[in-house]
Amino acid sequence: MRHFDLCVIGSGSGNSVVDEEMDDWSVAMVEAGTFGGTCLNVGCIPTKMYVYPADLASSPAGAKALGVDLDLVDVRWPDIRDRIFGRIDTISSGGRDWRASRPNMTLYEQWGRFVGDHELALAARAGRPATTITADRFVLANGSRAVVPPFPGLETVPHVTSDTVMRLPSLPRSIVIVGGGYIAAEFAHVFSSFGVRVSVVARTPTLLPREDAQVAQRFTELLRRKVEVRTSSDVQHVGPRASGDGVRLSACSDAGTEFHVEGDLLLVATGRVPNADTLDLATTGVEVDDDGRVVVDAQQRTAAAGVFALGDVSSKYQLKHVANHEARVVRHNLLHPDAMVSSDHRYVPHAVFSDPQVAAVGLTEEQAKEQGLDYAVGVRDYGSTAYGWAMGDEDHFVKVVADRRTGLLLGAHLIGPQASSLVQPLVQAMSFGVPAHDVARGQYWIHPAMAEVVENALLALPRPEGSLDV
Numbered sequence: 139m140r141h142f143d144l145c146v147i148g149s150g151s152g153n154s155v156v157d158e159e160m161d162d163w164s165v166a167m168v169e170a171g172t173f174g175g176t177c178l179n180v181g182c183i184p185t186k187m188y189v190y191p192a193d194l195a196s197s198p199a200g201a202k203a204l205g206v207d208l209d210l211v212d213v214r215w216p217d218i219r220d221r222i223f224g225r226i227d228t229i230s231s232g233g234r235d236w237r238a239s240r241p242n243m244t245l246y247e248q249w250g251r252f253v254g255d256h257e258l259a260l261a262a263r264a265g266r267p268a269t270t271i272t273a274d275r276f277v278l279a280n281g282s283r284a285v286v287p288p289f290p291g292l293e294t295v296p297h298v299t300s301d302t303v304m305r306l307p308s309l310p311r312s313i314v315i316v317g318g319g320y321i322a323a324e325f326a327h328v329f330s331s332f333g334v335r336v337s338v339v340a341r342t343p344t345l346l347p348r349e350d351a352q353v354a355q356r357f358t359e360l361l362r363r364k365v366e367v368r369t370s371s372d373v374q375h376v377g378p379r380a381s382g383d384g385v386r387l388s389a390c391s392d393a394g395t396e397f398h399v400e401g402d403l404l405l406v407a408t409g410r411v412p413n414a415d416t417l418d419l420a421t422t423g424v425e426v427d428d429d430g431r432v433v434v435d436a437q438q439r440t441a442a443a444g445v446f447a448l449g450d451v452s453s454k455y456q457l458k459h460v461a462n463h464e465a466r467v468v469r470h471n472l473l474h475p476d477a478m479v480s481s482d483h484r485y486v487p488h489a490v491f492s493d494p495q496v497a498a499v500g501l502t503e504e505q506a507k508e509q510g511l512d513y514a515v516g517v518r519d520y521g522s523t524a525y526g527w528a529m530g531d532e533d534h535f536v537k538v539v540a541d542r543r544t545g546l547l548l549g550a551h552l553i554g555p556q557a558s559s560l561v562q563p564l565v566q567a568m569s570f571g572v573p574a575h576d577v578a579r580g581q582y583w584i585h586p587a588m589a590e591v592v593e594n595a596l597l598a599l600p601r602p603e604g605s606l607d608v
């Protein structure tokens with residue numbers, strides 16, 4: 139049985155755990171799927187590479203009101219798809235080949251599961267025999283997978299998840315999306331912008347239900363202008379349309395009304411679960427919580443000595459920037475066991491790349507209220523700033539929540555163009571403990587840039603006693 143200094147399961151953020159400082163370690167990397175993991179192959183990167191052309195394709199609608207008449211002539215789905223995967227597949231295979239060529243590294247492209255303490259069985263797979271390896275240290279970086287609820291009739295209709303929808307041979311004429319979270323919001327934008335008729339069915343009263351309520355409400359209203367959105371609705375049954383093809387989804391609203399939506403294809407976007415259950419962890423001492431996540435401490439250590447975990451398999455965030463941060467912490471802690479560092483999950487931002495974009499960090503107003511905090515809120519519309527006038531914006535806003543006593547930000551919630559970038563100075567302020575008024579008045583804000591809406595939302599908070607408005 140071959141023994142290694144380190145074994146990493148999963149080549150997503152797990153891949154970045156191993157660097158040149160480990161050149162004198164023997165390392166096994168185990169990857170059963172496509173090298174590079176979710177973000178590169180079926181997640182963040184290809185979705186955003188679809189969102190950008192979707193933003194272009196949807197621009198005629200906004201341009202008309204500004205006196206510019208544009209026509210969308212065509213959306214060449216095969217060209218869009220092939221540009222994206224022509225780029226991504228090359229990065230994945232290049233990364234794989236580089237890793238496999240490292241003298242201290244053995245890449246096992248096989249499915250791994252534990253059969254004992256620090257002992258991993260690798261299943262046989264096309265030309266690769268079954269084997270078992272051991273290692274002094276393990277990193278569990280094996281991610282999460284899409285959940286497909288057992289909707290009655292699902293097996294009778296063409297359905298996809300985010301894993302498969304991006305490689306469709308052609309654009310459907312219509313699509314039904316079940317779910318109201320990130321993936322539903324992003325693909326509703328992509329497909330509707332490409333001219334596909336989209337119906338979204340969500341069981342919550344708004345889409346993006348974890349956002350600040352004002353943002354979730356506004357997002358739902360705005361998406362409704364472009365696509366059919368059915369909220370507070372439970373899926374009852376799916377089956378083919380009367381014509382025998384496609385999808386007819388039957389659902390029931392909270393008010394008890396039954397309805398049907400139809401499309402060529404069904405996209406199931408109902409969340410992701412950690413892959414901890416697929417590792418047979420019972421023999422290892424690694425603990426798993428009630429939500430199926432590997433339990434880690436602040437240093438990313440599991441309950442089993444020498445076994446670390448990172449990313450979606452152990453993190454409630456399911457975000458790539460969190461997985462990457464945790465990978466850096468794990469790398470440091472593997473290399474410096476006597477001087478370990480902790481992960482910093484204080485101010486984790488996120489963004490939804492839909493139309494409009496949504497971005498946030500910290501507490502929602504509802505959470506601040508629930509926690510009994512003495513808080514103040516500042517809200518400013520994009521349309522109240524010069525750049526907002528330029529865009530003719532009437533729909534979008536920035537909202538900040540701050541501690542009334544200290545003036546420190548508790549949260550920030552943005553809905554509108556470039557929200558994913560505009561949120562960054564607010565993440566910075568929270569991370570470095572700069573009070574809201576100092577962020578607004580302690581630096582220049584370029585006029586008349588879009589970022590002035592952030593400045594103005596900060597200035598809409600009550601001014602701290604004794605501060606000068608200069």
Ligand SMILES: Cc1cc2nc3c(=O)[nH]c(=O)nc-3n(C[C@H](O)[C@H](O)[C@H](O)COP(=O)(O)OP(=O)(O)OC[C@H]3O[C@@H](n4cnc5c(N)ncnc54)[C@H](O)[C@@H]3O)c2cc1C
Binds near residue numbers: 170177413458
């Ligand atoms: C459609 C979509 C869009 C997204 N967009 C964003 C975004 O814009 N921004 C953002 O921050 N996050 C986004 N995410 C989330 C982000 O992709 C994940 O949080 C991140 O990729 C998780 O990284 P990871 O290293 O934990 O897991 P992964 O990258 O999933 O890596 C795990 C790897 O382990 C392998 N594996 C699993 N089990 C085994 C086993 N037993 N044996 C061998 N190999 C195994 C898998 O094949 C996989 O390659 C998106 C996710 C999806 C699905």
Ligand SMILES: NC(=O)c1ccc[n+]([C@@H]2O[C@H](COP(=O)([O-])OP(=O)(O)OC[C@H]3O[C@@H](n4cnc5c(N)ncnc54)[C@H](O)[C@@H]3O)[C@@H](O)[C@H]2O)c1
Binds near residue numbers: 317322490
């Ligand atoms: N921009 C980004 O950062 C980004 C983009 C896409 C995905 N992601 C990550 O991927 C993860 C998965 O995305 P997602 O959109 O699938 O998950 P999500 O958790 O954002 O949303 C899941 C949705 O499915 C609904 N749902 C769950 N079970 C259901 C059921 N049985 N019937 C009907 N509806 C049901 C939920 O109410 C929710 O609206 C996210 O948690 C996110 O972390 C991130």
